[in-house]
Amino acid sequence: MSTFTFATVPQIIAGPGSISRLSELKTGLGSRILVISDDGVVRAGLVQPALASLSEGGAETSIFTGVVADPPEAVIHDAVARAIEFGATGILGIGGGSSLDVAKLVALLARSGEALCDIYGVGKVTGERLPLVLAPTTAGTGSEVTPISIVTTDAHQKKGVVSPTLLPDAAILDASLTVGLPPSVTAATGIDAMVHAIEAFTSASANNNPVSRTLAKEALRLLGANIEAAVKNGTDMVARQAMLLGAMLAGQAFANSPVAAVHALAYPIGGLYHVPHGLSNSLVLPHVLHFNATVCGDAYAELAPCLFPQLEPADRSGRLAGFLEGLALLPVRLNLPVRLRDVGIPKDGLALLAENAMEQTRLLVNNPRTVLLSDAARIYEDAW
Numbered sequence: 001m002s003t004f005t006f007a008t009v010p011q012i013i014a015g016p017g018s019i020s021r022l023s024e025l026k027t028g029l030g031s032r033i034l035v036i037s038d039d040g041v042v043r044a045g046l047v048q049p050a051l052a053s054l055s056e057g058g059a060e061t062s063i064f065t066g067v068v069a070d071p072p073e074a075v076i077h078d079a080v081a082r083a084i085e086f087g088a089t090g091i092l093g094i095g096g097g098s099s100l101d102v103a104k105l106v107a108l109l110a111r112s113g114e115a116l117c118d119i120y121g122v123g124k125v126t127g128e129r130l131p132l133v134l135a136p137t138t139a140g141t142g143s144e145v146t147p148i149s150i151v152t153t154d155a156h157q158k159k160g161v162v163s164p165t166l167l168p169d170a171a172i173l174d175a176s177l178t179v180g181l182p183p184s185v186t187a188a189t190g191i192d193a194m195v196h197a198i199e200a201f202t203s204a205s206a207n208n209n210p211v212s213r214t215l216a217k218e219a220l221r222l223l224g225a226n227i228e229a230a231v232k233n234g235t236d237m238v239a240r241q242a243m244l245l246g247a248m249l250a251g252q253a254f255a256n257s258p259v260a261a262v263h264a265l266a267y268p269i270g271g272l273y274h275v276p277h278g279l280s281n282s283l284v285l286p287h288v289l290h291f292n293a294t295v296c297g298d299a300y301a302e303l304a305p306c307l308f309p310q311l312e313p314a315d316r317s318g319r320l321a322g323f324l325e326g327l328a329l330l331p332v333r334l335n336l337p338v339r340l341r342d343v344g345i346p347k348d349g350l351a352l353l354a355e356n357a358m359e360q361t362r363l364l365v366n367n368p369r370t371v372l373l374s375d376a377a378r379i380y381e382d383a384w
């Protein structure tokens, strides 16, 4: 019998239009609320309903729009300075994983006074944070329910802060915030969420647990059944809300049973070539699955009908083959680039990618099959 822990957010508020009811919800954000977002999200008009609701409820608001994708440390320092100057009583993050990750660190650092450079790694946070609510506009990273913030620390490195203190007080899942997401971003971020579920299910972590595995399967059902509809018709609110729910469940799963080699090999692609996080994952996914299949074929066969219900009657080998093939074809069906060369990565860049991937020890330890430098190099070659 396994011993495990499972933690998630205390409150989830779901449904189209939830963000416009912010002032009625017991979020504990207080009277001076700093909203953390990025220019693209603000230009898409996604922050306005929240601001209107908060003002109606009598709160003073200020907005920091300086987040950029794969946020560097400087963005966090600027946002923390703004929060302190404004006298923020609470932080509301609205955006993709980048905005939510920044919002988490701002809530912590503006209150605890810790230095960002001291808290990279697992369990290094000691102080408390300001009240924090997160509303994702991608479906997605699941950052709204993970105790993780990812920061770009220099030209090519990404580091994580992992602490239960970063779990927000509430997550708001409102499909109206995702309707304007372009098809390619819907596809890539949706595949990122699938990867979270698959890697949580097969994680070699000692805390791989039955709650995460159950959530991962349901996440894959929702994501698999809705990704094409959401990509083809961005205004399909049923598909959009299901994608948000699926991404959140996958986030809960991997928050407690952490991700592994797909993410370890994806991060250097984002760090060195600025390929978006979801697409980086999508590019290496089929090749890492193929590598892992020798040790977790049973698990992949079990997951296969969640993503591809037509595989339900197949036997183990049929399910496994269908799972690997179906996930290799998914990016093609969704019109995403499928090879590393398609996103401008030169063949002579693969060796450095492999070296950098080996530095992601926090993630590689969770992979069900040991990844050596030569394995990483071969996977990148296969993906090129």
Ligand SMILES: NC(=O)c1ccc[n+]([C@@H]2O[C@H](COP(=O)([O-])OP(=O)(O)OC[C@H]3O[C@@H](n4cnc5c(N)ncnc54)[C@H](O)[C@@H]3O)[C@@H](O)[C@H]2O)c1
Pocket: 038, 039, 040, 041, 044, 046, 068, 069, 070, 071, 095, 096, 097, 098, 099, 101, 137, 138, 140, 141, 142, 143, 146, 147, 148, 149, 150, 177, 178, 179, 180, 181, 182, 185, 189, 276, 277, 278
């Ligand atoms: N904390 C975690 O647990 C966790 C997990 C996985 C990834 N991440 C991190 O999350 C980041 C990636 O997040 P992401 O993939 O959600 O994208 P993102 O936040 O980087 O946003 C990508 C782009 O999409 C735009 N955008 C977002 N929502 C939109 C909408 N509804 N309409 C129009 N445009 C919109 C943004 O303006 C931005 O230009 C990376 O830094 C990654 O490392 C964090």
Ligand SMILES: [Fe+2]
Pocket: 141, 192, 193, 196, 263, 277, 281
């Ligand atoms: Fe991810």
